Amino acid sequence: MTDNDILVEVRDLKVHFPIKRGVLFDRTIGHVKAVDGVDLRIPRGKTYGLVGESGCGKSTLGRALLQLTPPTGGEVVFDDVELTTLPPARLRAMRRRMQMIFQDPMSSLDPRQNVESILTEGLQTHGIGDNRDERRAIIGEALDKVGLPRWALSRYPHEFSGGQRQRIGIARAVVLGPELIVADEPVSALDVSIQAQVVNLLDELQESLGLTYLVIAHDLAVVRHISDIVGVMYLGALVEEAPSDRLYTEPLHPYTRALMSAVPVPDPDVEDRRERILLAGDLPSPANPPTGCRFHTRCPWAQPTRCADERPVLRDIGGSRVACHWAERIASGELRPSHGGAGVTGASDGGAAAESVSIAAPTAKADSADG
Amino acid sequence: MALLEVDDLSVTFARRGQRTVRAVDGVSFSVDAGEVVGLVGESGCGKSVTSMAIMGLLPRHPGTRIGGKAVFDGTDLLGLDDRARRDIRGRDVAMIFQDPLSSLNPVIPIGLQVTEVLARHRGMKGDAARKEAAGLLDRVGIPDPNRRLKEYPHQLSGGMRQRALIAMAVACRPRLLIADEPTTALDVTIQAQILELLKELVHDSGTALVMITHDLGVVAGMCDSINVLYAGRVVETARRRPLFREPRHPYTAGLLGSVPRLDSGRGEPLNPIPGSVRDVLSWSEGCAFAPRCSRRVDACLDETPPVVRTHDARSYRCVDPVPLPGAVPAQAGPADQPGASSPEPNEEKTRD
Numbered sequence: 180m181t182d183n184d185i186l187v188e189v190r191d192l193k194v195h196f197p198i199k200r201g202v203l204f205d206r207t208i209g210h211v212k213a214v215d216g217v218d219l220r221i222p223r224g225k226t227y228g229l230v231g232e233s234g235c236g237k238s239t240l241g242r243a244l245l246q247l248t249p250p251t252g253g254e255v256v257f258d259d260v261e262l263t264t265l266p267p268a269r270l271r272a273m274r275r276r277m278q279m280i281f282q283d284p285m286s287s288l289d290p291r292q293n294v295e296s297i298l299t300e301g302l303q304t305h306g307i308g309d310n311r312d313e314r315r316a317i318i319g320e321a322l323d324k325v326g327l328p329r330w331a332l333s334r335y336p337h338e339f340s341g342g343q344r345q346r347i348g349i350a351r352a353v354v355l356g357p358e359l360i361v362a363d364e365p366v367s368a369l370d371v372s373i374q375a376q377v378v379n380l381l382d383e384l385q386e387s388l389g390l391t392y393l394v395i396a397h398d399l400a401v402v403r404h405i406s407d408i409v410g411v412m413y414l415g416a417l418v419e420e421a422p423s424d425r426l427y428t429e430p431l432h433p434y435t436r437a438l439m440s441a442v443p444v445p446d447p448d449v450e451d452r453r454e455r456i457l458l459a460g461d462l463p464s465p466a467n468p469p470t471g472c473r474f475h476t477r478c479p480w481a482q483p484t485r486c487a488d489e490r491p492v493l494r495d496i497g498g499s500r501v502a503c504h505w506a507e508r509i510a511s512g513e514l515r516p517s518h519g520g521a522g523v524t525g526a527s528d529g530g531a532a533a534e535s536v537s538i539a540a541p542t543a544k545a546d547s548a549d550g
Numbered sequence: 551m552a553l554l555e556v557d558d559l560s561v562t563f564a565r566r567g568q569r570t571v572r573a574v575d576g577v578s579f580s581v582d583a584g585e586v587v588g589l590v591g592e593s594g595c596g597k598s599v600t601s602m603a604i605m606g607l608l609p610r611h612p613g614t615r616i617g618g619k620a621v622f623d624g625t626d627l628l629g630l631d632d633r634a635r636r637d638i639r640g641r642d643v644a645m646i647f648q649d650p651l652s653s654l655n656p657v658i659p660i661g662l663q664v665t666e667v668l669a670r671h672r673g674m675k676g677d678a679a680r681k682e683a684a685g686l687l688d689r690v691g692i693p694d695p696n697r698r699l700k701e702y703p704h705q706l707s708g709g710m711r712q713r714a715l716i717a718m719a720v721a722c723r724p725r726l727l728i729a730d731e732p733t734t735a736l737d738v739t740i741q742a743q744i745l746e747l748l749k750e751l752v753h754d755s756g757t758a759l760v761m762i763t764h765d766l767g768v769v770a771g772m773c774d775s776i777n778v779l780y781a782g783r784v785v786e787t788a789r790r791r792p793l794f795r796e797p798r799h800p801y802t803a804g805l806l807g808s809v810p811r812l813d814s815g816r817g818e819p820l821n822p823i824p825g826s827v828r829d830v831l832s833w834s835e836g837c838a839f840a841p842r843c844s845r846r847v848d849a850c851l852d853e854t855p856p857v858v859r860t861h862d863a864r865s866y867r868c869v870d871p872v873p874l875p876g877a878v879p880a881q882a883g884p885a886d887q888p889g890a891s892s893p894e895p896n897e898e899k900t901r902d
Contacts, residue, residue: 232737340826370592371764375808375822382819397737404810404820427812441742442812443767447790449813450771457746458739461707 186223186359186391187244191216192253194236194243198466211466213239215415216253218493221359221408226385226392228406228423230399230438234462236415237395241361244393245277246270257359275305278352282364284344288336294347295332298322301355321354324387325380342373346380353384361393366401378405399442403427411435414465414473421499431501431510433480456516472504479516480509552580553758554604554726557619559628560782561596561603564613573599575782575833576618583725584756588769590805591779594827597762600779601728603628605645606635622726641671644719648731650711654703660687660714661699667721686717690747709740713747720751727752730762745772766809770794775863778802781830781838788864798864798871800845837868845870 194214199205213236221227229237242248244255246262255262257277262270281287288297298318301307308314319329325346336344345365352360365381366374382405384390396402402409403423410420411434419432430436437456444450458477463469469476475486485491485504493500496507508514561574574596581587589597602608604620604627620627622643627635639645647653655663664683668674674682680699687695690713703711712732719727729748733741749772752759761772769776769790776793778786778801786799797803807821825842832838833854840850849855849869859865 232739340828342826370827371766371805372592372808372823373826375810375820376824378810379820379822398810399738400810400812403812404814404818437739439812441738443741443745443765443771444812445766445770445794445806445809446811446813447770447794450767455742455746457743461709461740462737 184223185220186258187221187393188254188256189217189219189240189244190254190256191218192240192243192255193217193251194239194248195251209466212415212468213465214243214250215468217412217415217417219410219417219420221391221393223358223391224385224389225407226394226405228402228409229393229395229412230397230402230409231412232397232462234414234465235412236465237412238363240412241279241363241393241395245274245279245361247279272305275301275307275355276357277359277361278355278357280345280348280352280360280362280365283368284341284348285336287348288344288351290336293333293335294322294327294350297336297347298332298351298354301351305355307355318350318354321350324353324384325350340373341369342376345369345373345377349377349380349384353388353390356388357390359391359393361395363395364397365394367396367398374401381405399438400444411438414463414468416473416502417493417500418474418502419499420493425499429499429510431496431499431506432474432503433478433509434474437477437479472502480505480514481517482514553583553585553623554581554760555619555621556580556600556604557621559600559603559618559620560616561599561608562615563611564615566613570613572782572832574603577777577779577782577784578618579777579784579787581726581758581760583758584752585775586752586759586761586773588773588776589760589762589779590764590766590769590776592764592827594781595779596782597779598730601645601730601760601762605639605643605728606630607645637671640667640724641722642724643726643728644722644724646712646715646719646727646729646732649735650708650715651703653715654711656703659700659702660706664699664714664718664721667718671722682721683717686721687714690714690717690720690751691743692717708736709743712736712740712744716744716747716751720755720757723755724757726758726760728760728762731764732761733768734763734765741768748772766794766805778805781827781833783833783838783867785839785868786864786866788866789862792862792864796872796874798874799839799866799868800843800870800872801839802866803872804842804844845872 195210197207198209243250440456471487475481491502559577564570665679684695777784804823829841830838836851
């Protein structure tokens with residue numbers, strides 16, 4: 180990719196939240212490093228998917244990118260404009276060009292505003308449209324784009340189903356004619372059959388309006404479906420970034436591999452054949468992340484040297500960016516997962532609980548009854 | 551004779567001044583000992599209400615009507631009085647809920663909550679109960695169980711709370727375990743741990759498991775037999791492989807076609823089911839799925855479609871089912887395996 184079609188560039192972005200304690204005088208006793216040094220670039224007209232488990236900082240990153248949460252450090256460059264140092268008035272003007280879609284349409288739409296009022300608010304803020312009729316025309320177009328009928332204008336959010344509400348949320352974002360849309364878990368609150376409608380809608384809108392997306396989701400299948408580039412986050416940092424197809428066919432980072440192997444696929448044949456990499460324990464606390472590679476406490480490939488004391492940086496390996504000291508040797512099969520065999524218990528240190536790690540063989544027991 | 555035989559179960563909620571809701575409308579399915587049976591459907595299809603009715607956990611309200619039968623090992627669970635039901639619940643039949651934080655008591659240590667079950671059903675007290683509880687926590691993979699017994703639910707992580715809940719459920723070695731969306735609140739890597747644990751428990755102790763979920767992927771990896779629910783009725787029942795390979799009911803096919811898969815490429819458009827779960831017809835007027843169905847014919851709107859049973863322990867409720875392959879348009883894809891078209895005579899286990 181060439182530099183000039185990059186719409187958004189994030190450089191060394193950090194968001195640290197202070198942990199306060201004290202009755203009269205708040206003392207800061209530490210920081211939760213929700214986002215701790217992320218670099219990424221989103222090409223214009225493409226979709227960047229951000230995946231990770233809850234607490235990995237993916238939502239905070241999205242909000243910091245839009246300056247909804249002030250970053251502690253680093254830069255966000257949107258179309259050659261540095262956002263972190265922009266005066267508030269100019270930032271507000273920039274916001275027209277970058278909009279957000281939220282996870283839960285019920286809590287992100289005001290129940291006492293009808294759809295027309297919801298959609299007009301942004302237009303008024305940004306001074307788009309001279310009078311009511313003109314605004315109505317713009318809103319009407321937005322409704323057409325997201326597949327809602329015109330009579331929806333006078334209705335209230337509770338009168339719609341979940342999928343339709345999410346369409347209202349999308350209409351609110353596209354009505355301003357943005358270039359970038361940050362979608363935070365846009366489909367995870369929806370039923371399966373409705374998810375597909377919204378995913379298709381996002382795809383169509385991207386095609387017809389030339390939108391650039393940052394899609395934040397925990398569902399890897401959804402992200403794979405709509406993203407061109409996927410970044411995998413773990414404890415506030417990117418551990419791997421690659422073109423969508425490459426990431427899914429050749430995951431290089433151990434965490435990415437574990438994530439992929441954990442996603443259930445609706446196909447019994449795939450399910451029976453697959454090798455699961457079960458990770459030990461839970462995500463460590465971001466207030467007290469492990470030293471060195473943050474994943475080493477749960478990593479089946481963790482090595483005695485480097486992993487615990489040297490934080491790996493993202494480096495290029497054949498088109499992917501990977502933050503692992505041993506990525507090449509893991510990919511070549513030279514390094515084996517340390518708890519190889521079946522169900523050997525491995526203790527792990529760090530704040531997380533140690534649980535058994537096992538590399539399960541393809542399970543055969545579940546299908547004794549069906550051939 | 552199946553371990554649990556649910557026959558024509560129906561639950562209606564009537565509230566004054568509101569429309570009467572038929573949440574469950576004649577659900578029938580059966581579970582054999584040691585079998586994993588899935589109840590799959592979207593929100594509002596009645597899958598959770600079904601499990602609550604079986605467990606006798608629906609709130610008592612004059613407007614709540616439960617009909618039909620749920621025969622567990624010869625006794626109809628729906629006809630039991632409170633005392634008899636409490637004897638069975640927790641001992642022979644246990645349940646795991648979706649959200650472990652709201653199903654654990656926040657002000658009571660984990661240990662006390664686990665030993666409570668042991669005291670009630672197995673008469674264990676004091677040190678013996680504590681020891682057994684520690685053993686249970688250990689069995690479900692909670693490290694350092696003796697310390698955890700003294701902790702409160704908020705001190706445990708989500709995955710660990712779910713493990714504690716599972717420990718409580720299996721404390722009396724129940725013969726039937728009902729898991730209502732046991733992993734929905736969890737991250738994928740934790741979900742994989744919990745599913746693996748459930749598989750192990752079922753395998754080791756021969757417990758029958760009813761798995762209630764909306765996630766077809768979870769079902770594909772776990773269940774022996776699957777019931778797909780829509781608007782309060784079972785619309786299709788099949789063994790695992792035939793269901794995914796050759797879905798017959800258009801709703802099943804539609805569900806499978808609308809899930810993005812990890813092993814499919816970028817940008818292949820999904821085939822969503824049009825409309826939403828709100829667009830239902832009452833079953834008495836025809837097929838509830840007809841308003842959203844791509845295969846709708848006039849007959850769908852005339853009367854309730856009858857249940858069609860085929861040789862391979864499969865049944866579906868549709869007058870114009872998806873034809874068997876080679877032409878399954880909604881789900882054609884990389885999943886098609888060679889030999890997929892041959893019906894499998896060894897898919898036995900017929901239940902009549």
